[in-house]
Amino acid sequence: MGNYENTKTEYENAFVEERKKHIEMQFMHLNEMQRQAVLATEGPLLILAGAGSGKTTVLINRIYNILKFGCGSDSDEIPYYASEDSADIISRGGDEADRLCALHPAQPWQILAITFTNKAAGELKTRLGNMLGESADDIWACTFHSACVRILRRDADRLGYSKSFTIYDTSDTNSLLRQIIKELDLDEKFYAPKAVAGEISRAKDALIDPPKYIKQASFKADLYHKKVGEIYARYMESLKKSDAMDFDDLIFNTVKLLDSYSEVREYWQNRFRYILVDEYQDTNNLQYYLVSLLTNDENNICVVGDDDQSIYKFRGATIENILNFESNFEDCRTIRLEQNYRSTGHILEAANAVISHNLGRKGKTLWTAKNAGDPVELFVADSERDEAQYIVSKILRGYGSGGKWRDYAVLYRMNAQSNSIEYALKSHNIPYRIVGGTRFFDRAEVKDILAYMCVVLAPNDNLRLQRIINVPARGIGLKSVETALEIGNDNDLSLFDVISHAQSYEQLTRPAARMKEFANMIGELQSFAACNSPADLFDELIEKTGYIRMLQEKKTKEDEARIENVMELKSTMLTYMNESGDSTLEGYLANVALYTDLDNYDNDSDAVTLMTMHASKGLEFPYVFIAGMEETIFPSSRAIGEADELEEERRLCYVAVTRAMKNLYLVAARQRLLFGRTNCNRVSRFVDEIPDEHIKKNIPKGFAYKDPATAYFPGGSRYSGAYEPDNVPQYDTLPGKSYSYSKPKQKITPAPAAKQEKPMLQLELGDNVRHKAFGIGVVVKMMPMGGDYLIEINFETQGSKKLMLKAASLFLEKV
């Protein structure tokens, strides 16, 4: 500043000052720190954004600022068109002022905003669209992987791939590795495909290619690394033959491309004037290289992250990226967003307290202007089943008093925990949705159909051809495929080439006819594809291959679900084509590998959400349950004893806790049936890290697990007030499935109940009722539930609603 004052005229200083003020005025809806982050457009910027601190808002507004005012808020430059009265004009505001304040504004396509998940990218796009209209379409708001795909589609041929390379997902990778390991006659136990995949992934993260890996391994004495080097080399060869890249390759190859071809690098560096990276704490080494390579001399790189929310170290994310950002990028500015807009006081304090037990943080303390709210609640249940019951009764209670199902989320450490909770929700007819788990695109039938389509487009994809060549069974067995593969390897032909001319190889005389038939079918599908829409091809394909018939003939429940999945796949294809404007099958197949279930998650439907804590990152819910707050579950057994991993678990806890807006319930079970084994665990250490003033603990003393009633409500427990005895879940009403411990013989008596002011309405199925708010309807379902009933009514005008009879009695009458 001081320098300029001497060299600039007074009006110039006034101009710069007015310009900054004017731009600043556009962002008065933000808090001071958020605004600073928005206005600091030039040079490296690190935004440490705590949970719920409005970081997406900041990103959006920052992009808006860059597009509208360029570097106007962050520069002392005086444009040629500024004159002596410019400052005056600006101070009067209006369009003219806006125009004067704009300084080298960026074009939408000069902005690259990288996120971690498709969902986050989609959200960013939507919000940018709302703010900027159509011009937002030109902004690259995408994930690391999809950004790389776009870059590679342009120049992949320089690396020896075609521009229409396919992408192998994790399971493709694993099966290819398994195959290679077998071919090399190695023991699958010792060279577990998954472990090898991890090793290769780590190598790529360190920019080590197979020759380099083999060289490094040659200095070591151990055989393992030498063999892995061999596998690695074969794996890459095989990928290249199939014109395929795995997830890591997408980034690795992009880095390679940018690094080795200066004209490519310059092209992209010139194009992207401003780069923003979200969730920077989750980036790995490769991604760091990528970002550095894309950044030009202007260094307009802005990263947003929260070191306390780094929970993906296990897959190579290195927290160092964020911890070292300031030293990696010179003249970096750092801004902390510490005001939380999401949670009430007790919840936030609990989160702060837990995370403060970690060492090596950037240090950051969230605060809120909200009131303290309710303390966090801890409940120690009897078993995993009671845990679920507790959660369900809490949810029912909240729903009964006017809540929405979608306000509730149940978080857990691992997917296997969802079973008991699902069961309880199901038996109470509570709508719920599970995010994650066995992913849609990992289902065998989905992979099969996709593999078929890939093969139709690119028959040389050996891996996918192998997958479907005998599904449904058509008499081409493992042995035949193996021989065909060998022939292919020897003559440098693809598997498809070999089976197309199977009759010319005497080793294949037996299956030759069937192979030929199969190859012909693929050929027919290819010609069909040439002059029909992808949707029609889809139908033709599942017919002609007999796939649907195979499922229909089996007739089990699972197979019905599989048919549904296949149809669902068709609709995701159509959705993709609609939304992306890309109606080619190639485009769809090229992108489908980057799809995940998370993308299908829509918050429109009114349902309780079940997911892992990892999957919950970035989301928020009014009421959050964290299930399984037990040592060995959370923190997980493999983290205990490892300082680093324990810290990661603690960060995970921090993430989970900060999802809650109004109420947070922590639930533990004294005894838990998991993987067919019953364990007893202590309550999680993370619970103890929450100071007493922020948590209300309910640990039944007179523990008698044969009598759930006393387990829930020990004499004098604080819960007796919150829970009417008649709301005690009655296990006898639960259908099916017996559990390992004996049920109480006698029914739990609904104690001094029934002294209500208004008697419960007597209803039967099929009764017509009038509701004060919803109008006329008919009772379609009644579920007894702890002395009350959960009823479902189909209303003429309002659709179907689920109500608790007792609470609804006030508004209901029979007609």
Add this chain to the structure above:
DNA sequence: CGCACCACAATTTTT
């Protein structure tokens, strides 16, 4: 070759 059965394993998180 295909199916059924059995043994065994592992059992987090994701592009």
Add this chain to the structure above:
DNA sequence: TTGTGGTGCG
């Protein structure tokens, strides 16, 4: 507990 992969039989 669930799922997977391998084996053995028809």
